[in-house]
Amino acid sequence: MVMVRIMDRVEAYHVQGFCHYLDDYWCCASYLLFQALLRGLALFVMLGVRFCILKYSIMVHQVKDFTHLLGNLEGISDAQLQAHFGLYEGYVKKLNEIEEKLPKTDKALANYSFGEFSELKRRYVVPYNGTYLHQTYFENLARDGGEMSDELSKAIIASFGSIETYFADLKASGSSVLGWVLTCKNRRDGRLQNHIVFEHHVGLPVDQEIILALDCWEHAFFIDYGTKKPQYMEAFIKNVNWKEVNERFVR
Numbered sequence: 064m065v066m067v068r069i070m071d072r073v074e075a076y077h078v079q080g081f082c083h084y085l086d087d088y089w090c091c092a093s094y095l096l097f098q099a100l101l102r103g104l105a106l107f108v109m110l111g112v113r114f115c116i117l118k119y120s121i122m123v124h125q126v127k128d129f130t131h132l133l134g135n136l137e138g139i140s141d142a143q144l145q146a147h148f149g150l151y152e153g154y155v156k157k158l159n160e161i162e163e164k165l166p167k168t169d170k171a172l173a174n175y176s177f178g179e180f181s182e183l184k185r186r187y188v189v190p191y192n193g194t195y196l197h198q199t200y201f202e203n204l205a206r207d208g209g210e211m212s213d214e215l216s217k218a219i220i221a222s223f224g225s226i227e228t229y230f231a232d233l234k235a236s237g238s239s240v241l242g243w244v245l246t247c248k249n250r251r252d253g254r255l256q257n258h259i260v261f262e263h264h265v266g267l268p269v270d271q272e273i274i275l276a277l278d279c280w281e282h283a284f285f286i287d288y289g290t291k292k293p294q295y296m297e298a299f300i301k302n303v304n305w306k307e308v309n310e311r312f313v314r
């Protein structure tokens with residue numbers, strides 16, 4: 064009888080111990096599962112962040128919105144501006160495309176005659192300047208763009224002789240190029256000059272601070288003026304955002 068009682072107690076002790084063991088087991092299993100879930104979640108978040116960084120670090124060049132110009136310029140129509148915005152967006156897209164492709168392209172195959180890496184490098188400046196010259200152009204357009212500052216006016220007179228000569232030089236430069244006219248401040252001597260740039264990337268001397276951009280590609284005026292580029296340049300001058308140009312001059 065005593066023996067039976069002892070055995071009952073031993074059994075009860077073992078069952079209790081086993082249950083206690085089971086509790087520990089499930090607690091440990093739950094803990095491990097929780098840890099695994101936590102690590103999985105952390106990994107998922109980390110990969111997501113990495114993906115976003117890669118995606119947005121590649122797509123660094125963004126299309127700026129210039130629709131505020133619509134209906135607000137004199138002699139430059141909305142149809143002309145809309146067509147121009149579309150072309151500008153195309154340059155931004157191509158710039159991002161080249162920047163995405165360049166790191167993945169085999170540098171060992173670079174070659175002066177032909178090579179994918181070499182071609183992407185050679186064309187890079189076209190969409191780059193196509194993007195940022197257009198932004199500079201649209202930013203220096205406005206309705207009621209104010210007046211040329213005294214400081215800028217003095218600098219123009221010092222460099223060109225008179226304001227009239229500056230505008231004559233600007234328009235003559237526009238008639239000389241299929242591309243851009245850029246009024247620039249030379250960082251070496253502070254002199255202002257109008258430089259002509261063929262396409263988007265050929266002809267600009269070094270050390271230039273661009274203070275005004277005049278797009279002289281035919282796409283900038285053909286809807287409104289056909290082949291009459293001088294009339295377009297007159298319209299451009301009426302719409303210059305001098306507040307912006309003044310700021311660029313002193314920047």
Ligand SMILES: [Fe+2]
Nearest residue numbers: 278280282283
């Ligand atoms: Fe353009």
